[in-house]
Each structure stands twice: as C-alpha cells, then as structure tokens.
Amino acid sequence: MTRTWLITGVSSGFGRQLAEQLLARGDRVVGTVRRPDAVADLVDTHPDTFAVQRLDLTDTDRIRSVVDDARAHFGRLDVVVSNAGYGLFGAAEELSDEQVRHQLDTNLLGSVQLIRAALPHLRAAGGGRVLQLSSMAGQAAWPGSSLYNASKWGIEGFCEALAPEVAPFGIGVTIVEPGGARTAFGSSGLRFAEPLDAYDVSPAAAVRAFRDGGPPGVIGDPARMAAAMIDSVDRDPAPLRLVLGSDSWAGMTAALEARLDAVRAQRATAAATDS
Template sequence: MTRTWLVTGVSSGFGRLLAEQLLARGDRVAGTVRRPDAVADLRAAHGDAFSVHQLDLTDTGRIRGVVDDAAAALGRLDVVVSNAGYGLFGAAEELSDDQVTHQLDTNLLGSIQLVRAALPHLRAAGGGRVLQVSSSAGQAAWPGSSLYNATKWGIEGFCEAVAAEVAPFGIGVTIVEPGGARTGFGPTGLRFAEPLAAYDGTPAAASRAFRDGGPPGVIGDPARMVAAMIASVDRSPAPLRLVLGSDAWTAMTAALEARLDSVRGQRATAGATDG
C-alpha cells in the first residue's frame, strides 16, 4: 500500500533514513529541513515523490502553513512523523535562559504545534497515524539531561492525551522510544551548557562525555529502528509506545518499576487526605 508521509527533520539521522527507506519502497514523502540543499540528492533522485519544505520548528507561526503546503503537494497525508529535535545537556543550573527556551520551543512546543496542524488533514483523510519520536529519556531521567527530559516527558503526556482524543476519527498515535542509536544525533545533534566548576565530579557532569561523541558501545542500529517505525504503521490498533533497543527497554522498565514502587507504598497515607 502506497502512503503519503510528512516527516520533519529529514536532513540527517532518523529523518533522513526514514525518507530514504520510504522513497525506496515507493511511498511519497514531504520532508521538512532548515536547509533545502541538505537533501538536494534525494530531490534529484525521486522527483515529485519527494517534496521539500523549509521549516525551523522554533518558528511556530509557520508550522501550520508548511503542513498545509505539504498536504497540498502530496494530495493528502496518511502518516505524520514528528522527528525533528535535538539534545541539550548540562545541569539545570548550568544552562542559559536562551538554551532553556530554545530546547522547549524546538522539542516540545514545535512538536505540539506540528501535531495540532496535522490532525485536520488526517481527519479529512478518514484516519491515519502520528508517530512522535521521543526517547527512553521520555520515561527515564538522568542527571545532566533535565531540560531534554522535560521536553520528552512533556511531549509524551501530550501524545497520550491526544491519542484518546483522536481515536474516534481512526487516527492512531505512537510514541517512538529509541535507546542509543548510531545516528548523526550525536555529537552534531547535541548541545551543551557551559560547565560550572561546582558540578565537576557530580553525576550531572557525566553528560559532558557526549561532547566527545558519547560513550562507546552504542548498540542501536538506526536503519533497523527506522524499519520498525515504518512497520508499526501497519499494526492495528496503533501501539501507544514503540520501544526500540534493549537499552531503552532496560532503562524504561527500571524507571517505571521504581516509580510504581514509590507510589504503592503511599496508599494508606494518600487515603488519609480524603474528606
């Protein structure tokens, strides 16, 4: 079945691989980039099957118009993949105000507005899918990634609620939870706070290692992860979460079990506040 896809951030990483795999199998793709020349080769190779739209997610006022243009270029939208984003690392105190704002604007507000802009097109098509690329950091928090965690936890809460809102229209929502992957996300997709000496030797300082390319032994195969994302669109009902990577599964289950344990022990004290 040929589908039409809107994928943000197709110049590198998961977005680029998604565009390549989708176009290779005969689907049509509208891809957003900040620099159109970054995908000139795909445009030349695939012609009208690949439309390119310039967008920076922080420019939220342009998002709805870009989504409308993408739908017009393809005739309809079947699947929308909210993929664009980046990682910001450093202790919360180390981050500048501008860094905090830009991270929230890109990963959280931009993603929210993209999904909101896409929903009228999916309803008009009689259904479809939204894939929101999150991270195992959307369920497990680590020192030195507080703002990145904030954006991923935030978008996951948004998507869970939206999934219930749009289910009556035949629209499925899937939160993609990749672990570490050998993509261009690091180090080019990472940004860092200016370190404070006070945090030297603390748990938050461990995130500074990503400046040098991150820890060795990253096990995630990005091509396999992308293939799993594409395959998930054929699953019915849509999986609310798609966990990719044994490291993601381990981190997420440990975090969820610890969170549940901390709540279970408070059943009696919680009830003590009932009127």
C-alpha cells in the same frame, strides 16, 4: 499500500533513514529541513515522490503553512512523523535561559504545533497516523539531562492524552522510544551548557564526556529502527508506544518499576488525606 508521509528533520538520523526507505518502496514523502541543500540528492533521485520544505520548529508561525503546503503538494497526508529535535545536556543551573527556551520551543512546543496543524488534514482523510519521536529519556531521567527529559516527558504526556481524543476519527498515535542509535545525534544532535566548577562533583558532570561524540557503546541500528517505525503504521490498533532497543527497554523498565514502587509504598499515607 502507497502512503504520503510528512517527516520533519530528514537531513540526517532517523528522518533520513525513514525517507530513504519509504522512497525506495514507492511511498511519497514531504520532508522538512533547515537547509534544503542537505537533501538535494533525494530531490534529484526522486523528483516525483519527494518534496522538501524549509522549516525550523521554533518558527511556530510557519508550521501550519508548511503542513498545509505538504498536504496540497501530493493531495493528501497519511502519516505525520514528528522527528526533528535535539538533546540539550548540562546541570539545570548551568543552562542559560536562552538554551532552556530553545530546547522546549523545539522539542515540545514545535512538536505540539506540528501535530495540531496536521490533525485537520488527517480527519478530512478519514484517518491516519502520527508518530512522535521521543526517547527512553521520555520515561527515564538522569542527572545532566533535565531539560531534555522535560521536553520528552512533556511531549509524551501530550501524545498520551491526544491518542484517545483522535481515535474516534481513525487517527492513531504512536510514541517512538528509541535507545541509543548510531546516528549523527551523538555529535551534531547534542548541545551543552557552559560548565560551572561547582558541578564538577555532581553526577550531572558525567554528561560532559558526551561532547566528544555521545555516549560510548551505542548498540542501536538506525536502519532497523526506521524499518520498525514504518512497520508500526500497519499495526491496528496503533501501538501507543514503540520501544526500540534493548537499552531502551531496560532503562524504561527500571525507571517505571522504581516509580511504581515509590507510589505503592505511600498507599496508606495517601488515603490518610481522604475525608
């Protein structure tokens, strides 16, 4: 089945992998980028099935018009992939107010507004899919990534509530939770706080080592991960979560079990406040 996809952030990483694989199999793709020259080769190679739109997710006033134009270009939308984003690292106190706002405006509010703008088109088409790129950091938190965690936990909460809201319209929602992958995210996709000497002794200081190219020992194959995302669109019902990578599975499982243990231990004290 030939589908029309809208994918944010197709200049590199998962977005680029998705676009290349989809175009190779004959699907149509509208990809958003901040610099159209970054995908000039895709425009040249696939002039009839690839269209590019300039978009920065912090420009929320432009999101709806970009989505509307994407639908108009090919006449329909079948799958929307909210992929664009980046990681902000550093202790919470080290981050500037501007960095905090930009992280949430991009990863959380930009993604929310993109999905909201797409829903009328998916409903009109009688259904479709939304894939929201999250991370293992959407379920597991570590010192030094508090704002990145906040953005991913926030978008996961939004999508988890959204899924049953739109299910009656035939729209499936999938939260994609990859572990580490060998993409440019480990370099160009990371931003850092200005370090404070006081945090040299904090566990948050460990993320400073990522400035030189991200965490070591990354095992995820981005091509295989992109293929798994594409395959998930054929699954019915849509999986609410798509865990990609053994590191993601291990990290999320450990975090969820620890949280559940902490909650279960308070069963009696929780009931003590009942009237």
